[in-house]
Amino acid sequence: MDQTEDKQSFDKKFILINIIFLIFFSINYSQEIKQIEIISAGSFDRNEALYPDGNILKKDKDVNVHLRHEDLDIYSNTSIFFQKENSVISYGKVKLIQGDTLQLFCDSLNYDGKTKQMFAFGKVRLINSGMTLETNKLKLDRNIDEAYFFNGGKIIDKESTISSINGKYLIDKNKYEFERNVKVLNDSRIIESKKMHYYIESEKSYFFDETIIKGDNYKINCDAGFYDPIELIGIFKKNAIIESNERIVYGDSIYFDEEKKYASISNNIKIIDNKEKLVLTGDYGELFEEKDSAIITKNPLAINILKRDSLFVKADTLYSVGKEGARTMKGIRNVKFLQGNFSGKADFIEIKKSLGLTIMERKEISEKDLQIFTESEINKKNPVLWDNYSQISGDKIIFTENLDTNELDSIKITNNVFILEKDSISESNFNQIKGLKLDGKFLDNKLKNAVINQNAELIYYMYNDKNNLIGIDKAISSSIQIHFNNKSIVEILFITDPEGVLYPENFLDPNETILNGFIDRSDEKISNKSDLIEKEI
Numbered sequence: 001m002d003q004t005e006d007k008q009s010f011d012k013k014f015i016l017i018n019i020i021f022l023i024f025f026s027i028n029y030s031q032e033i034k035q036i037e038i039i040s041a042g043s044f045d046r047n048e049a050l051y052p053d054g055n056i057l058k059k060d061k062d063v064n065v066h067l068r069h070e071d072l073d074i075y076s077n078t079s080i081f082f083q084k085e086n087s088v089i090s091y092g093k094v095k096l097i098q099g100d101t102l103q104l105f106c107d108s109l110n111y112d113g114k115t116k117q118m119f120a121f122g123k124v125r126l127i128n129s130g131m132t133l134e135t136n137k138l139k140l141d142r143n144i145d146e147a148y149f150f151n152g153g154k155i156i157d158k159e160s161t162i163s164s165i166n167g168k169y170l171i172d173k174n175k176y177e178f179e180r181n182v183k184v185l186n187d188s189r190i191i192e193s194k195k196m197h198y199y200i201e202s203e204k205s206y207f208f209d210e211t212i213i214k215g216d217n218y219k220i221n222c223d224a225g226f227y228d229p230i231e232l233i234g235i236f237k238k239n240a241i242i243e244s245n246e247r248i249v250y251g252d253s254i255y256f257d258e259e260k261k262y263a264s265i266s267n268n269i270k271i272i273d274n275k276e277k278l279v280l281t282g283d284y285g286e287l288f289e290e291k292d293s294a295i296i297t298k299n300p301l302a303i304n305i306l307k308r309d310s311l312f313v314k315a316d317t318l319y320s321v322g323k324e325g326a327r328t329m330k331g332i333r334n335v336k337f338l339q340g341n342f343s344g345k346a347d348f349i350e351i352k353k354s355l356g357l358t359i360m361e362r363k364e365i366s367e368k369d370l371q372i373f374t375e376s377e378i379n380k381k382n383p384v385l386w387d388n389y390s391q392i393s394g395d396k397i398i399f400t401e402n403l404d405t406n407e408l409d410s411i412k413i414t415n416n417v418f419i420l421e422k423d424s425i426s427e428s429n430f431n432q433i434k435g436l437k438l439d440g441k442f443l444d445n446k447l448k449n450a451v452i453n454q455n456a457e458l459i460y461y462m463y464n465d466k467n468n469l470i471g472i473d474k475a476i477s478s479s480i481q482i483h484f485n486n487k488s489i490v491e492i493l494f495i496t497d498p499e500g501v502l503y504p505e506n507f508l509d510p511n512e513t514i515l516n517g518f519i520d521r522s523d524e525k526i527s528n529k530s531d532l533i534e535k536e537i
Contacts, residue, residue, distance in 0.1 A: 087113060178193070358401070359402055433456065
């Protein structure tokens with residue numbers, strides 16, 4: 001008996017719990033899914049054959065069809081309301097209002113109250129936050145407040161128009177995501193992209209695929225980045241390129257300030273100046289358009305492209321400054337250059353292509369240090385050239401080039417000239433010539449002759465036709481002329497009578513076979529492009 005009563009008591013409790021659960025579930029279900037309400041209609045009809053279980057609502061002269069679902073109001077000329085399905089089909093001047101700001105206009109609309117999803121067709125216009133979206137088919141998901149178009153759409157505001165094939169509007173974030181044939185048009189620029197995100201309030205655009213931006217005097221390409229049309233700044237990455245005023249700029253990352261006409265470029269930089277036939281490369285650089293200048297400060301390398309023997313210049317910092325057609329290239333600190341078999345080093349270099357002028361200089365030495373340093377120490381700091389086997393140095397070296405052929409024409413050294421060349425027979429010996437000034441001429445980009453004036457001194461190893469050493473010519477003259485072949489000194493002429501002696505081979509002490517100021521810098525010689533490159537990490 002007790003067991004039977006306990007069983008009955010348990011059954012009653014189980015049934016009660018189930019009833020409570022069902023009531024709770026139905027309350028929650030009814031709270032989650034609200035029924036579409038009919039607010040007004042001019043007429044009411046049914047057509048079971050055409051619309052089973054559908055209520056046909058139509059407007060009349062005074063009353064529009066008006067339906068409501070939560071905070072969504074739907075107005076139309078005609079609506080088919082399916083009460084059991086909690087859905088509606090509306091057509092004829094359809095207008096939708098959600099909340100305080102979002103409005104949608106279309107020719108027809110399908111809305112499902114259970115899923116809170118709708119499809120709008122025809123001339124669709126979605127208006128929110130001062131911006132209008134136009135398309136011919138739009139999906140709106142009210143659960144996540146997102147709208148989608150798949151067959152072309154256009155966004156219009158007071159400043160610009162944005163169009164694409166596919167698009168998504170994230171209503172809460174006030175953000176659009178565009179894909180395929182994205183195009184932005186306004187008075188100052190055109191943007192074309194394969195994939196772009198756009199924030200309405202900030203007006204910022206973010207790019208995630210191939211993109212082109214065209215301004216009044218520039219063009220930008222990138223595969224990733226962002227642009228702010230209010231601040232007029234952008235950051236562009238992945239195959240980033242800027243074309244402006246005959247310059248083409250490449251880099252892994254480019255920061256661009258349109259108003260200041262400034263750009264900074266990072267990593268794998270290449271700046272091509274077509275007018276000047278100049279290429280600057282490196283890993284950090286800046287462009288100042290108003291000053292017509294470019295600067296590379298990390299791993300800079302400049303290439304002056306010529307028909308024959310292009311010029312390569314390396315330095316701690318490289319500048320290209322000046323108006324188009326009259327630009328000057330400057331290298332500062334640890335300058336190295338290579339042009340064919342011709343190379344050199346200096347603290348500073350300045351190349352004015354429009355004038356055919358190149359100037360190499362050393363860092364200024366104080367008067368105190370000039371008193372302390374030996375001539376060899378000064379020559380170690382001086383600009384130096386290597387032309388095949390010849391080493392030439394001086395305080396300041398000036399080249400000129402033929403403006404028609406872009407080939408080297410002349411050379412001038414203003415002070416402390418020193419030329420040395422390893423003896424072709426015995427490499428332990430050096431031919432040496434020094435003096436105050438030098439003037440020389442080039443032929444086919446090779447030094448052919450030079451004159452050393454004022455206080456000229458010479459040590460030269462003389463050989464007969466059988467390459468037997470005749471003696472060591474040691475002389476002083478006010479002026480000495482030198483002739484070079486393709487690789488070395490072939491003839492020395494004294495323009496004024498020299499004072500000197502031809503010494504036998506073993507007559508001179510080793511110290512007497514070098515001139516004051518002698519220093520062999522062959523270990524610094526730049527023989528190929530790899531000698532130029534010393535990468536900063």
